[in-house]
Amino acid sequence: MTKRALRNDVRIIDTTLRDGSHAMAHRFTETQVRDTVRALDGAGVEWIEVSHGDGVGGSSFNYGFSGTDEMTLIAAAREEARQARIAVLLVPGIGTVDDLKRAHDAGAEMVRVATHCTEADVSPQHFAAARDLGMETVGFLMMAHRTDPADLAKQARIMVDAGCECPYVTDSAGALLMHEARARFEALLAEVGDEALVGYHGHQNLSMGVANSVIAYETGVRSIDGSLCALGAGSGNSPTEVLAAVFDRLGVDTGLDAGALLDAAEDVVRPYLQRWPKMDRNAIVQGWAGVYSSFLLHAERAAERYKVPAHEILRRCGELGYVGGQEDMIIDVAIGLAAERAGS
């Protein structure tokens, strides 16, 4: 496999309209999507990810039903974009190749296939289908803090051998400290760097997203995720507008217009935010205890329903080692905590 040529020094992929779907409780409207795509496209963003927060096919009781069908949103995004292209997320076990084909029909040209960091061998079916469709491929090794750098590199190898052009160190819990992130970037680059790009997806739960993005670039990572206003799960993602400003200061060419991104964040995204992702107690506990960032809103809802603190639910989820996709266990934990309180 030959490595994809880069348009700029580093490729910034914006996930406001995918990871941000978590913070929006999966209720993005078509108008919000069109406005956001237009702004990102105008600011020079090359790839824009659009789908349910848990990927195509994620609309469900377990993760939340989409307010607007994601295929409608993908098609609207595709229509609005002039130079940018549309990516989607697919989590095997939740979404299927059928969902991917629908997304491709709606205009998606990249898929990001996401597995837990030790389970990459559920992804080859989806990479093969994506390559058959002529789509560009990215692989998300989620909850990357849950395994060591050497094993993470082996998992990246599985994805690359299956047709993945860019495996990602995906810090779903926002848990990776700078030296931990660096060790993982170096391990992946050593294993697959000759034939694939390597990427980084950060969360701000411990405020590390932007700092780790700089380390990522320094070590040779060339695909980095951001979200306008940090809109994403937990306390959100590395803000795209901050990445643009920081890389500009570093003299790294991202191809992005930092001023236009600041305008997009301030004038387009901020007005529709229901919550501005922030480092509050619950989100910090997620980074601290290594909990999947998307659990946040679900834990808050269960906390209200069962009258137990959300941060205790999240901490327990960390202790029990729950992984992305196990949102149902949040209710189970809340019921258990409520019973413990009633019993004491």
Place this chain on the structure above:
Amino acid sequence: MDIPKVPVAIVGPGHIGTDLLVKLRRSPVLDVRYVAGIVESEGLARAREAGVAASAGGVDWLLAQDPLPRIVFEATSAKAHLANAPRYEAAGIRAVDLTPAHLGPMVCPAVNGEDHLDAANVSMITCGGQATIPMVAAVSRVTPVPYAEIVASIASRSAGPGTRANIDEFTHTTGGAVAEVGGAARGKAIIVLNPVEPPMIMRDTVFCMIGADADRAAITASVHDMVLRVQEYVPGYTLRAEPQFDEPTDEWGGHARVAVFLEVKGNGDHLPPYAGNLDIMTAAAARTGELMARAELGALA
């Protein structure tokens, strides 16, 4: 007087086949005569130690035996079962299929075990289906279920290479069976692999959309009855909590929701207890074989 038993065979002496062997040898109505594989293996050796005729000669060897088995339990692969099934049928042997081939009707013994007693071939659906469809059926027999969704969480160690290479098959088959066998108008299935150590015991969550005024006490009673029915063949099948009812919301189209939280702990026959997902497959297959055998014995009497 000896109670007559029906002669049966296991094809595929891997971990699933070996666990099934332990279960079938306890059966009062099934007599495991043969275990067939295609290479010499630990599984074949274990079968011989248990006094069962075992061979690496595959289906050729099995079909040359006298008497022939009446029922064969297929624990190979979808591809192997597609090749073997016509040969069993030509020999008048019925098949309980644990592979994802899905040639015959889908059977969950607690729900529709009595409906396909004459079928030449029955499919055991999927592990997640065996665990969750009884709960969907328990709700749908009380009140209409326009949509049901199941989430199966299994230990990474209990997911074999076949499952991993074709995880979409689980999603499609289980989602379809939640509707077709469980009685929901629409079904969706989600599977999550968790590598935590020590391995987590299989967990399943069943969400059913129900009417705002559905009879919640009747649903709860029906769920408890169904749990007892499944416990007859999977003793480690338990509710983690009482069924949870959530009030109607706009997001759910004005419907209410009932959620059932399950733990499926295996019997530890050959497979480890955390692998409840595999245990419930072999237990359901054994149960289905027994129901078919009793029907045959009843027809003879």
